[in-house]
Amino acid sequence: MNAPFALRPDAGLRDDADELLVAPSLERRRLQCYLALMLGDVLAIFAGFGAAGYLVGGVQGWSDALIQSQILLPIFLTIALYNGSYSVAALLDAWAGIFRSNAALLLSLAAVLFIAFFAKASSEFSRLSFSSGTACTMLLLTLMRLQMRRFTKWRCGANPYNQLVIDDGGPRVDVPGAVRLSASAMSLRPNLNDPHALDRLGLVLRNIDRVIVSCPASRRAEWAMMLKGANVDGEVLDDEVARLGAQGARVSGGHGLLLVSAGPLGLRDRIVKRLLDVAFAGAAILALSPLLIVVAVAIKLQDRGPVFFVQRRMGRGNRFFNMYKFRSMTVGLCDKEGNVSASKDDQRITRVGKFIRSTSIDELPQLFNVLLGDMSLVGPRPHAIGSQAGSKLFWEVDLRYWQRHSLKPGLSGLAQVRGFRGATEKESDLVHRLQSDLEYLEGWTIMRDIKIIFLTLRVLVHDRAF
Template structure:
């Protein structure tokens, strides 16, 4: 056998061996048919639940199972199934999450009842069926649908497992990544190479990712483009690990004018949310200033009488968008010993604090003038607490401890916040004293709601008097 023939023969043997190895790999079972079975089970269960609900309602009303009750269920079912198919009642998310499944199915039932009521009202056909019977039937149907969706959780796990979808991670020399419930494959162990001019190499990759719903590639940078092309032709949801996304905290990506752009920031609140928050601030701050005016006048008088100095302490703080603003507080320290830039935090038994200052600091009364900042629009009732530019933790400036410190200024600073109700207050002697607050502030930014603001304000009452107020 001549040399060229031997090389070709050897190459073919290697390819055959690699393919055989791929075939011996325990392939992921296909979940498409199993998910379809679950959807059909959901539909059948919902149909039986609604029919049973109206049948039981008829029996409770008349002690018989009449055709009239079945007619009512037949009136509801087509509308319910149509809405349910469009509102994600039968979706992968419903297979994943019991709460999502229950909420979507009950919402579909509620909308279908509203549609039927609307149509029968305008058609003047409400006299053809019993309203109490219809109401009881709807309530019982909702109960049975809820029970059905909760019971289906075990059926879904039996058929599809915990993750519902097949996830595959291929390690091709990139960063280590672990996904719960995913299959992990070493590209080197199974001779997987993203070589676009070798159909045999692509065939091996195709064998490995067969039955996968989602594939994640962890590769060295020079092979990511090839993997991207392969995934696009694989009919799967494909992702390539790139830690640049982590470094920039990117939230999305798009292509514009021949360039790839990573979305690294978005406003944490839309226009409607900002209007709601501003209305709450204006109403509560205005009412509080009016109701607390006698206390504010007494405190102002006490501060003035103690040493004749100014009533208010005004300091520059960092606010929304990292812009400076003047914050107002009742003065609690001697005039000639106040730190204007906040470098030196107040400590226990701090000699700079006056007698009146000890009282108003321990009860947080010194913070009340910030209601004026709220009305001015510099601050909000709830948000990350504003810090002075010279504030330090563990001997470092705040932003030197963690560069994410500046992210907390995406919203207006607040009189109170999530960090405060969790007890993260007082002096920042250690770096942890800052990072605890920072993590709470960032959590607040990513989970804003009006009701959460109200809850934080109510919880603040518990920590108005606190052991770290000095």
């Protein structure tokens, strides 16, 4: 790791994120390395075919080679993106990246020849120029990748992953390049009934890519459940794994590590999802700005109280954030902790509030949460920590509840478009929502998000919006 980090021993006495010195994020640096590798490959393709074309056919050969490169490039980049030419494996092992990039080149060349054959344009290719260009490009790809190794080490260090070992009383495990911390010294405890403990763990794990927990067997299940919603590759130390050879595990430093969690979306998927969020939320705010202004004025004129209702809710990685809504209840009766769900004839709801809740207009300020990055357009709905199903807190009904926090919460989700919304009067009301949320986590695609957005437009007005 290119820069060590530390956590202040007294951070357990405070509830402020600034009191925790966390690891520098390597995700952006990895992205910079991927872009640098991609640029190097593009230059190698143009230089290799251009040089070969010039040597074989002079200026005309050079011009023809550049045209061939332009045809080849989009096919090469598409294959390279999917075969791991720009991946952590390529950053860790230069030769692995060289093999994958050259394989992508050969496959893209085969595709170009296939297209040229059926287009009856293969006669226009100079075989000598094309063959020598291929050999020259493969050589330049190899040399470029070896030279880029210096850049990747400068940006990301020897290991492009931030790794953390949490010692909670289990066997000592030494992972090269990883940072160790004591759970007891940092007041980290696997308490699934304490949202504040989850928030603290989320602060510690910010910017961490992989975490290993070494603890007694009696606490492995609690730690596993804690990590499932933390949006990291989480592992619990279990030496039985090495002897059993279980799947979904690895051996490091003579210890068996059981894989218990992984972030549901990779970097590319998160980028695509974020682009959709920003584009849609930004456009929606501009288009709905007259409505937002009218609603804000109506709320203000009704009782002179604040326009917005701000409530702390739990989001991605079990981290707290402030969620915004248009205020729909009387000022003195607003429930900051969400201990009492709104009912159909709730006396706390104002006249304006009744209208904006029934039409889901009260949720529109969450578009600003989307732009801020706290929420997404689609994802599990964020809940107040005091929310109850029947007489139990949500996580007391089913501990799998915490897993839903491995993604950003959403304005809408699979549960909402299926009709599971409104008050949770019975435990089954939560179970139905939870099952839909977990199903969404397991099968994410950008097309599914778009489908849920359009389905949401059909259920904005519903009989359970109160």
